Amino acid sequence: MTPTPAPAPVRRLRSVRVRILAAILVVTALGLLVSGGASFLLQRDRILASIDEELRQQVESVRTIVESPEEAVVVEPDDAPLTAAPTDGSGFTDMDSLLRTVLGQVLPRLDGSTVGLVDGVARWEPQPYALSFLLDDDSAFLARVSEETAAGATVLGWGETDDGTLRYAAVPLRVEGAGTEGVFVTAIDTDARLSDLSDVSLSYAVIALVALAATGLVGWFVAGRLLSPIRELRRTASRITATDLGERIPVGGDDDVSDLTRTVNDMIGRLEGSFEAQRRLLADVRHELGTPITIVRGHLELVDARDPEDVESTRAIALDELDRMGHLLEDIAELSEAEREDRVAPQPTAVGELTRQVLAKVSVIPGPRWRSGPVAEVSVDADAARLTQAWLQLADNAAKYSPEGSTIVLGSERRGDRVELFVTDEGPGIPPAARDRIFERFGRVDDGRGIRGSGLGLAIVSAIARAHGGRVVLDSVPGRGTRFALSLPLERHPHDDTADRTGSTE
Template sequence: MTDATERRPPALVPRRDPQAVPPPPVDDTPAAPVEPRPSAEPRPPAEPERRVVTVRVRVLAAVLAATVAALAVSGWVAALLAGARVDTRIDDDLRRGAEQVRLLAADGVDPQTGGPFASAHELVLTAMSRTVPARTEGMLALEDGAVTVVAADSVVLRPEEDRELVARLADPALRTGARLVSVRTAVTDWRAAVIPVRTADVPDAAGDGTTVLVLAYDRTAERDAFVGIFRTYAAVATVAAALVAVVGWVVAGRLLRPVRLLGRTARSITDTDLSARLPVRGNDDVAELTRAFNAMLDRIQTAVGAQRALLDDVGHELRTPLTVVRGHVELMDTADPADAAETRELVLDELDRMGRLMDDLLTLATVGSPDFVRFAPHDVGALTDTVTGNVRPLGPRRWGVEARAEGTALVDAQRLTQAWLQLAANAVKFSDEGSTVLLGSRVVGDRLELWVTDEGVGIAPEDLDRVFERFARADEDDERPGAGLGLAIVAAIAHAHGGDVDVVSAPGRGSTFTVRVPLAGPPPEPAPVPAPTAGGAS
């Protein structure tokens, strides 16, 4: 089936200019053999294949690094806060001890005698006897820089044994008032409350000597008490990081499985097998990527299929006319003007047929492209009038209009005109001269129907399903011109509009071809429509 198109001029073949300079003569002398020269430099060794770090490993490494950093920072901050709290508690205990000594001196009553303290030494002894040191706390008293009073033997911490500490505490500058001092020695790190008690502080006491009461904490021992807790934290953090690594490896593998499948599918696709697709699971970003990849494969398969079909069709349909042209040209008697004229006419006719065939094939090859149809609002009645005026030159038939639709439709008017004229040309080709051919248009529901009815030879029931296939012909022995692509183009235009085309026919009673398209155009995201795998005229 072919379009009702005008005859195209034959393709022009460039002719050789007789005035052109001839090519230089070819030297037939055999050239002397050229011995290969040794390579100046040895070929560099091939680069070793680099190991590819997978996305799974990268994701897991990033997650694990973030987890370890978070745990480490959390532990470090917690250790700083715990150390600060230990120092605060030590200072609070030392201040309470100093306050108790001050209150005892302000009271001035010796609880053993019921009278005033006899000396600062007695007051310090009483204060030390009332103090119960903690496990990491010790105490002593100094007079004139020498240790005069120490804690009971039940007290574990013995600050008097640290000579460096005693020497620092004997400094006369520390006797001016109660204070908190920090002393780091070779033994440990001390935090101490230095409380000078003078004879003048004791009411009615005799003498003028000064006794220094020292309450000391071992800060290192205090901090070691919570070091064990952070060792436990470190162990738990290590186990947590290992658990995150295991869970992250599994989760990353499940999340990236579609990506691995995508790569595997891409590697399995060849130029002969484009059928592989990825299974779509879920409704997340990965599932959307999978859908996009499958849609891309659909478009590629459609494009490759159209390309193969075009190549097959070109090879199939051009072989015969080329053979005919070659045979007649080879057998043409150039000395016989009549034979030359006849051969020229035949060659031109075959070239015209090949030109029309190429136009039809190129039209079918662009079916899957986005700009195959261009939608715009168009008046249906005006479209009917245009086609009615264009069909009369197709052939001497009694042309008529059965119905004329009114209204506006979102269609590609040029493509619909092309399809409608093709149906009219098909009716002319398969009907007798002077027979009736009727055109019509109407709106049924949300669809526009365009049809052509003829009184031609009709189509056998067994051929109705394949009349829209490429190169299909109801009668293979039919000598009417045409390659059998016209109805395939009609079907492609109808499908591109989101519609369809059908035929009602019976042998000897004519045929009615009807194109149905939506009035409002195709859906916003129409499914990809593959190019027709076959087509042709009845």
């Protein structure tokens, strides 16, 4: 059962053009996504690493202030106001003075903040400039930091507050004899630090979408142009029928699609030739079989069953005509086999040895005198049995049409990049008007001599020559003789010309 074709919209979605475009867009989108994602992650890691490095520098500055206050310097980021209080260089006797000194010398960036805790309570924050956020506003965060630093170790961690995601460092502080616990906390708003990267990523996404759309638009037109020969091929194929194979697809360019178009045109040409040959064969067979059938039928209708002599005569005529029809069908089958290239089995064949073998076979044909001509000692790729069959057919034709006792020469000779297997007779020759007809099915020369045959002999010879990439060469002078030759390439090139019907002017 023939499957029901899909609706037109579904077929369009499954078309080669759509699938090519989809593959291009998917690969392009993946490339843009991977490159953009990798760039974003690398930049994000770089920014976060710079934040951690900044926090470590502040931690080191706090330790320097605590251990050697006389060597401490003001630690300022590039965008912080230069309004830090100088250290007095003296030792610390209480926690408040230590935190005041640390907060006065270790200043945050505008996207950061610091705070000093005494016994878990915010007591000190940097002055006198305003910060983008304050740490002492989030009691839960301060309680968490106090708990994390209770063991006396510096902490580097992440925190979520109302102001966003923070990366912070907490340094526990102690002053001997003060009886209080202090913590210096510094934090950076990572959302603010990463905001520029987010803007760049958004811009990249917009540009990538525009590039993807442009790629899809260009890909759609390019794919359509490249596949236009295939669409033309489909339209042409839909117009071609068994009765009209003359249309061809226009070819332009030298790409793969153009090669496909040429191949399809060649295939259509071969189909056209096959259909035409089939129609011609059927017409010729109908014509050739019509005569013997008419003869047999007429004699059977008129036979006098009571006259033994008439019955015997009619029987002889019927058997003769049936034999002729049998030979005709055999020749038709032989021609069909000869036209099939897959029935030819080329092998390296010595032309000289083949010439001597064929001459030995034809020498027993009565009537003419057989003589050897030149012998080409070359080798060709050919089916020796098929060549022998064609060569014997030429020799048989020469014997039929040559006068009794005349000389027929059989030989082979090299001519350039080809070799010719020839038969030359001294017969009546072939009129120019008949030189095309004799190579057609059932084509005969009407010479009035009553020589019977199916008219398929030279068609078979021509088919065998074509199957070997060669042709039949005819050279004839009326009244002086004829030369037939199988012209074969030393290097095989299939589908050469059928025949070369030339005539000598000597």
